[in-house]
Amino acid sequence: MSANVQSTIETLKSTFGDRVITPAAASYEASTNQPWSQSCWSSAGAYVKVESAQEVADALAIIKQTDTKFAVRSTGHNFNPGFSSCDETGIVIDLSSLQSREISVDRSTAHIGAGNRWGVVYEWLEENGLSVIGGRDSSVGMGFLIGGGMGAVPNLHGLGADGIRNLEVVLSDGRIVNANHQENPDLLQALKGGGTNFGIVTKIDLFTHPLIKLQYNITLYNPDNYVEINKATVKIQQEMEKDPKIGMFTNYNSAFVAVGLIYADTPEKKPEAFEAFDLLSASDAKISMACETTNGTLLSLAKVMSHPAINLKYDSLTLPSQTFNRRYVGTLTTGFSEELYTIAYNAWRGALKTLPEGVMLHFTIQPLGPECVAAGEAKGGNIMGLDKVSQVWWVFTVEWPQEGSDEASQKAVDSCIDALTASAKSQDLLLNYLCASFANLNQDVIHSYGLENLKKMQEVSRKYDPEQFFQKLQNNGFLLRDA
């Protein structure tokens, strides 16, 4: 460890005491190994567990004074090494103790500390008869919001970022400011998708909705029936254009295809839109139900979707004894067509053949429609430059249990994305946007928002961080310095 980092740690300790987790601390390994993907487990110089916005400002002041590299961590679900982690030359500012939760007197706003997870937030709100637009997995944290935020039923109220009413932000000069439509509106817009470029978000105020009830199921089909599965997926996407209460995903694995059908209501009779899958469900294409039709809420769905729960069912179909720890993910955004889905299937099948034994490659079709984009615009707009069309946010994920398969695994994801990009382009279905929450660090997220939005973000960055502290000293994270 360099003398500079050592001196930063000593200064941090004088302010934060044993909340500075150094290699000598018993909890150091737990902090190092907190990120969801083992590919992100690197041993930082120290982890600082801050407990208030003022403490974030104090930590930043020390880091700035000593010119030390740093990263910001909410819950560490981002898949990219170095985004919410650092090596021994840097400090991780750990926001997980920012656990405040309050509902405004008029019940229109939920005030949420940046260290919360969606499972806890949903549970607390549901006890109060309320919902907010958050993640589909109970363990994911608030970083979801500043990366875009694809929820369970995106066309109903827009993306997670669109549900932000106000952000409390610590700037590089130590000021703690609010960003909303009245105060610092440019900062608010930039943070709705612009990530970690401008300041550290310590509290988020979200628009509440009366409790959102959901009906959902997850069915596993045989991948050999991909033609029918793709046809039915397209049909449901067409129905989504007429009914914003529909949400869905189609997730291709080597042993099964998991199709999640979600409806933002609890009708007695199944929504007609979902009939597209009836024939398949009645045939031997259906393997089993991973989740029977359930009348529930965002919380119950997020619990089902949270990885340990769903993996229990999936693992029995794949590799029971394996734990998939290392991960690499990639994304692209396209319009939709059956032909494109067949191309994706073939590219994925081809990539599977290149993988060493024990590596799992899967991809997910995540649709949203123009209603989602319009809902965002109605709430003041975000910075992501989304086209107002029906689209798919694709996610290709490779997971492997051991070191040594990294290169082949990553190549497999990249090859699928390249094939799909070329095909979407030739069908005039390729869209510019790359979702920050699903992109890998080789993907140009910042430019995908469009030149006008890039300029806006650069202006906001220069205005609120004139010394460019977040660009110069931050470890990584789709930063403007790389644009």
Ligand SMILES: Cc1cc2nc3c(=O)[nH]c(=O)nc-3n(C[C@H](O)[C@H](O)[C@H](O)COP(=O)(O)OP(=O)(O)OC[C@H]3O[C@@H](n4cnc5c(N)ncnc54)[C@H](O)[C@@H]3O)c2cc1C
């Ligand atoms: C199991 C799983 C399920 C997921 N499901 C969904 C889903 O349904 N929909 C979806 O859109 N995405 C989903 N994601 C992706 C997820 O939204 C992103 O990985 C997101 O970045 C994770 O948030 P986090 O709170 O863990 O952030 P972290 O991983 O801690 O941080 C992510 C990035 O944001 C920065 N950051 C975090 N908090 C702050 C802050 N308060 N202020 C400034 N910068 C900050 C970090 O420095 C880092 O660059 C999922 C990921 C996983 C692993």
